[in-house]
Amino acid sequence: MISNLAAAELLGATLAQADFYPRLPQQRRLYEAARTAILLQQLSAGSKLPSTRNLASELGIARNTVIAAFEQLAAEGFVITSTGSGTYVSASLPSTSQPKRKLDGNAEVVPETPPNGFATLSKRGTQLTEFAAGTRYEIQPFAPGDADFSVFPFKLWQRLQNRVWREARPDLLDYGQAGGYLPLRRAIAEYLRVSRSVKVSIEQVMITAGTQQSLDLCALLLADVDDTTWVENPCYWGARRIFESCEVNLHPVAVDAEGIAPSEADLATNPRLIYVTPSHQYPTGVVMSLARRRMLLDLAQRKGAWILEDDYDSEFRYTGRPLAALQGLDTHGRVIYMGTFSKVLYPGIKVGYLVAPPALVEPFKAALYDLQRPGQLMLQAALADFIALGHFATHIRKIRQAYGAKRELLRKTLAAQLGQSAPISGEESGLHLVVEFPDHVDDEALARLAAESGIAVNALSHYYLEPPVRRGLLVGYAYVPAEKIVYYGKLLAHVIQAGLRR
Numbered sequence: 001m002i003s004n005l006a007a008a009e010l011l012g013a014t015l016a017q018a019d020f021y022p023r024l025p026q027q028r029r030l031y032e033a034a035r036t037a038i039l040l041q042q043l044s045a046g047s048k049l050p051s052t053r054n055l056a057s058e059l060g061i062a063r064n065t066v067i068a069a070f071e072q073l074a075a076e077g078f079v080i081t082s083t084g085s086g087t088y089v090s091a092s093l094p095s096t097s098q099p100k101r102k103l104d105g106n107a108e109v110v111p112e113t114p115p116n117g118f119a120t121l122s123k124r125g126t127q128l129t130e131f132a133a134g135t136r137y138e139i140q141p142f143a144p145g146d147a148d149f150s151v152f153p154f155k156l157w158q159r160l161q162n163r164v165w166r167e168a169r170p171d172l173l174d175y176g177q178a179g180g181y182l183p184l185r186r187a188i189a190e191y192l193r194v195s196r197s198v199k200v201s202i203e204q205v206m207i208t209a210g211t212q213q214s215l216d217l218c219a220l221l222l223a224d225v226d227d228t229t230w231v232e233n234p235c236y237w238g239a240r241r242i243f244e245s246c247e248v249n250l251h252p253v254a255v256d257a258e259g260i261a262p263s264e265a266d267l268a269t270n271p272r273l274i275y276v277t278p279s280h281q282y283p284t285g286v287v288m289s290l291a292r293r294r295m296l297l298d299l300a301q302r303k304g305a306w307i308l309e310d311d312y313d314s315e316f317r318y319t320g321r322p323l324a325a326l327q328g329l330d331t332h333g334r335v336i337y338m339g340t341f342s343k344v345l346y347p348g349i350k351v352g353y354l355v356a357p358p359a360l361v362e363p364f365k366a367a368l369y370d371l372q373r374p375g376q377l378m379l380q381a382a383l384a385d386f387i388a389l390g391h392f393a394t395h396i397r398k399i400r401q402a403y404g405a406k407r408e409l410l411r412k413t414l415a416a417q418l419g420q421s422a423p424i425s426g427e428e429s430g431l432h433l434v435v436e437f438p439d440h441v442d443d444e445a446l447a448r449l450a451a452e453s454g455i456a457v458n459a460l461s462h463y464y465l466e467p468p469v470r471r472g473l474l475v476g477y478a479y480v481p482a483e484k485i486v487y488y489g490k491l492l493a494h495v496i497q498a499g500l501r502r
């Protein structure tokens, strides 16, 4: 068994290595050194560690540093401290991956915990952070979801914000308990009534930090752990992540040319939540038919389910009037409608809204305050002015026209280059179109190939939770300047042709 002195020497030798977590604080380095030695059984189970006083003096570091490191080891089950008797290496170690072996057979220290913090992740945390598809390309040609930031009215926005700050209203510096800044809620209610045929009173509108937060509130307040939640297959990643974080039971339902299309087997389940994107299914772009909308509302009423309507980009319909929202057809108060300023203004604004059915207004308002401490009233005041003074309507008109022209140019460019080898769909509305491939094509490999040419497109297959999976690419046209659409369109077509030939 290793002696106290040998243990101190072993830890001292590890800490003396210049490349052993050089940027971490000393207590974390000591913790890592001891943890590694325990995992490698250099400090064997049941062996006694030096006292904190002796170890501090042997290593020439503060005793508090040693105490903190020992406390962390004890909290994670690597050591057991018994008052008056000392600290011992645990007989049974916490489950953890063993350090990897180098090819030469020597142990290589592979930190399991991130080097910037003490905590290892929970099971939920591990699962949530494993999903690399959640990361998205930003500000690159064809990145789906990005807007054309060059047309944002910076000067006007600055003026409106300055005006709010000049008014110096202390009440706007608080969190705000009312569900958001009243004039903004009023402006949104009016906008939704006129443009989206949403049945809404000001009371029902609540300002959130975007759709992510609206979905989080809905999942937390309306579903329990393991409750069945229908999601479209394929489905928007952001929504899927929220539902996973709330530990509901995800039940993918196929999407066809009319939107969500539950099978007999789906209908045999009892969903608590049904998440849909009726105006422009994300990511396929399908618009939900009237028959399907009616079916869904009827089903929600019969089964006591809540429909979460994510109306994220309905402002961008290029032919004819935008379709009315599903919520407008709801006569039983089963729909929670949500919208966002991420697409019409800019994603970083982090302002969205939800329209709760009357029965849910009070609990939602209370939870919004208790769980989120919403705030951002100054920003909301500037946005309310932006809408009330007519700038919002002008801005939407302007970008709808600009995006419509880009969409048509891109569609023509791709169609001319690709023909029937890769048909285009989902382009009547929204901010992206889908280039479809035959089933055998590896669309993820194609997306990677495009990335090598500086083009950020997403693989359609990545959005599916289960087979059958369609293959293709999501191509966003909003961000690319109009004069570059043809250039990048041809470049993308070239990459696709090369990929399809492989």
Ligand SMILES: Cc1ncc(COP(=O)(O)O)c(C=O)c1O
Binding pocket: 145, 209, 210, 211, 212, 213, 236, 238, 277, 282, 310, 312, 339, 340, 341, 342, 347, 351, 352
């Ligand atoms: C389907 C869908 N819903 C909502 C959003 C926007 O969410 P948020 O308001 O949280 O930015 C996005 C953004 O990409 C989206 O694709």
